[in-house]
Amino acid sequence: MKGYVVLADGRCFVGKGFGYEGISDGEVVFNTSLTGYQEILTDPSYADQIITMTYPMIGNVGTNAEDMEADTVFAKGFIVKEYVETPSNFRAEESLGAFLTRWKIPGVSGIDTRALVRHIRTRGAMPGVIATGEHDIEALRQRAAAAAVMVGKDLVQAVTCQQPYQWKEGIWEIGRGYKKPTTTGDIRLAVYDFGVKRNMLRLLVEYGFDVTVFPATTPAQTILDGKFDALFLSNGPGDPAAVTYAHQAVAALAGKLPLFGICLGHQITCTALGGSTFKLKFGHRGGNQPVKDLKTGKVEITAQNHGFAVDATTLPEGVKVSHINLNDQTVEGIEHEAMSLFTVQYHPEASAGPRDSEYLFARFVDVIRESQRSA
Structure with missing residues (x-):
């Protein structure tokens, strides 16, 4: 399954999709934490945001019911360099991919997250689109360009x-x-x-x-x-x-x-x-x-x-x-x-x-x- 990340300024990254097959838009941001991705995904402060993890390997500890920070997932999408399909942790109950699928959150792996983060740091956080499955890139660019900015939003x-x-x-x-x-x-x-x-x-x-x-x-x-x-x-x-x-x-x-x-x-x-x-x-x-x-x-x-x-x-x-x-x-x-x-x-x-x-x-x-x- 293909995965796409398209920013409002037209920059496009193509990788591999995991988690939910679908499309979502939000503000594309990055997080420098080494772990704690489940707490991040379920933090209500991430509503309407697509999260890029700078740490290269994500998914190794899986997910579990105890580490939820809320009743649901608030992030709109999840971007990682390398997704670990099989977790290795005694508290793991479900893989990250299965978790994202259950909460209908698209994930993208295999892109150059360093290049994406450098772009955000240079141009600033901006709206974008994350999509998994088969999609037309030009249509994704148009959707990303039309996505709402964060300023003025009461979430x-x-x-x-x-x-x-x-x-x-x-x-x-x-x-x-x-x-x-x-x-x-x-x-x-x-x-x-x-x-x-x-x-x-x-x-x-x-x-x-x-x-x-x-x-x-x-x-x-x-x-x-x-x-x-x-x-x-x-x-x-x-x-x-x-x-x-x-x-x-x-x-x-x-x-x-x-x-x-x-x-x-x-x-x-x-x-x-x-x-x-x-x-x-x-x-x-x-x-x-x-x-x-x-x-x-x-x-x-x-x-x-x-x-x-x-x-x-x-x-x-x-x-x-x-x-x-x-x-x-x-x-x-x-x-x-x-x-x-x-x-x-x-x-x-x-x-x-x-x-x-x-x-x-x-x-x-x-x-x-x-x-x-x-x-």
């Missing part, structure tokens, strides 16, 4: 939950699976679901939170009426500037509850406080992004997945940039001490990435306790 409403729910599951332990806490935490936490990953919720439970998850469109007053101790803003897909209902809700809640935001939650918080965001040329996606804590000077190796960033020059008085990306100096975190809030652009919960940043969950607990003592 949050396509991935958020429809009703509030409580989350009880804790972190995974080898030989035992996911923890089932016998008691709930003593900090009542409201979580805005902009595309939340399951491991975020598990770590919140692990650090002593009683977690209730709310749809992204939940009014601020609903959160206030719930008498929660704190607020958590999750990751999510699309253009942060387009999620205007979330800006309004967070603007109404900031300063009334201790707040911690991650990724899209970070961008929404900054926008709600008066800042703005912009589209990065090719984004930050992978498990090896260096971030510097400006207060301590410590450098963390972080897992990231985003295509937009906060414009530091637009942040209002009282908001301090707390972390920067050492590759391009973009904003990786902010804090506002008077409002008891802080946010980070990276993913401290990433189970497939480094764990340098997991301490941020403990920091959130400390911020809440200090706020309670000061009340």
Whole structure:
């Protein structure tokens, strides 16, 4: 089965198809992680994106039910240099190809992924088409050229939950699976679901939170009426500037509850406080992004997945940039001490990435306790 990757500017790559036989369009991006491809594919932040893995051999650990970050696959396609058909891992339940077939996601292997990534880095992430089976290349070029860009897209409403729910599951332990806490935490936490990953919720439970998850469109007053101790803003897909209902809700809640935001939650918080965001040329996606804590000077190796960033020059008085990306100096975190809030652009919960940043969950607990003592 043939496989095609065609970009909006006309660049075409022909390889071998695997997974689902079909066609899909989305923004073509790349991820530098060495492993964790199942967590990447099921991360809601990858909605409407076709993912290229820079690591050359993908598929060797297979897939399993436990490593899903959501109920479904959100990526539109998957591109690898070499696809490993037969996994070799004691936790594997299904091959990557069978997994993609089941979720109707086309995959392409055997192309020069280095050339594709260099093209994206030079020209920028852009819309494209991934197709498997027999297709006319000129027709694919026309479809790719007509594909929608990411700027202006509100994808949050396509991935958020429809009703509030409580989350009880804790972190995974080898030989035992996911923890089932016998008691709930003593900090009542409201979580805005902009595309939340399951491991975020598990770590919140692990650090002593009683977690209730709310749809992204939940009014601020609903959160206030719930008498929660704190607020958590999750990751999510699309253009942060387009999620205007979330800006309004967070603007109404900031300063009334201790707040911690991650990724899209970070961008929404900054926008709600008066800042703005912009589209990065090719984004930050992978498990090896260096971030510097400006207060301590410590450098963390972080897992990231985003295509937009906060414009530091637009942040209002009282908001301090707390972390920067050492590759391009973009904003990786902010804090506002008077409002008891802080946010980070990276993913401290990433189970497939480094764990340098997991301490941020403990920091959130400390911020809440200090706020309670000061009340």
